[in-house]
Amino acid sequence: xxxxxxxxxxxxxxxxxxxxxxxxxxxxxxxxxxxxxxxxxxxxxxxxxxxxxxxxxxxxxxxxxxxxxxxxxxxxxxxxxxxxxxxxxxxxxxxxxxxxxxxxxxxxxxxxxxxxxxxxxxxxxxxxxxxxxxxxxxxxxxxxxxxxxxxxxxxxxxxxxxxxxxxxxxxxxxxxxxxxxxxxxxxxxxxxxxxxxxxxxxxxx
Numbered sequence: 617x618x619x620x621x622x623x624x625x626x627x628x629x630x631x632x633x634x635x636x637x638x639x640x641x642x643x644x645x646x647x648x649x650x651x652x653x654x655x656x657x658x659x660x661x662x663x664x665x666x667x668x669x670x671x672x673x674x675x676x677x678x679x680x681x682x683x684x685x686x687x688x689x690x691x692x693x694x695x696x697x698x699x700x701x702x703x704x705x706x707x708x709x710x711x712x713x714x715x716x717x718x719x720x721x722x723x724x725x726x727x728x729x730x731x732x733x734x735x736x737x738x739x740x741x742x743x744x745x746x747x748x749x750x751x752x753x754x755x756x757x758x759x760x761x762x763x764x765x766x767x768x769x770x771x772x773x774x775x776x777x778x779x780x781x782x783x784x785x786x787x788x789x790x791x792x793x794x795x796x797x798x799x800x801x802x803x804x805x806x807x808x809x810x811x812x813x814x815x816x817x818x819x820x821x
């Protein structure tokens with residue numbers, strides 16, 4: 617009877633050990649799968665972020681080039697109008713100086729695409745916030761420009777130079793202020809993207 621009892625105890629102990637071993641083995645495999653899936657997801661997200669930064673950087677660098685050209689022109693026009701308005705007598709505006717409003721062509725296709733696909737949310741703060749501010753300033757500059765009014769400005773400068781020059785000076789001043797802010801912000805974004813690239817490279821090593 618004691619032998620039977622001992623055998624039964626031994627059987628249950630062995631069964632429990634085997635069951636525990638199988639369970640722990642399955643759990644380890646499951647944990648490995650979860651870890652592997654998490655690593656794959658992390659690598660995929662890093663690749664998405666890397667591509668997003670590259671695309672944004674290319675678009676913003678193009679915009680910065682356009683902005684630099686328009687700012688130089690607006691600054692010259694603003695200074696010229698300011699000097700002419702200091703004259704007491706009526707003046708004739710140098711027609712050859714007027715090339716239209718020459719508003720910068722600022723693109724935001726990549727920004728909108730990344731926002732629509734929720735890839736902007738993957739970027740570390742404060743980059744998304746800075747990009748949103750960049751987009752807002754670009755929109756403000758775009759709203760200031762109206763190519764159809766260039767001819768009207770030219771006609772008004774010829775017909776009523778003093779009055780028109782004052783209005784145009786106010787508009788150009790607004791342009792220059794926004795362009796300076798945007799140029800500064802571009803620089804901040806470029807520095808941040810470059811710094812984040814270097815950090816990612818170090819982590820990868």
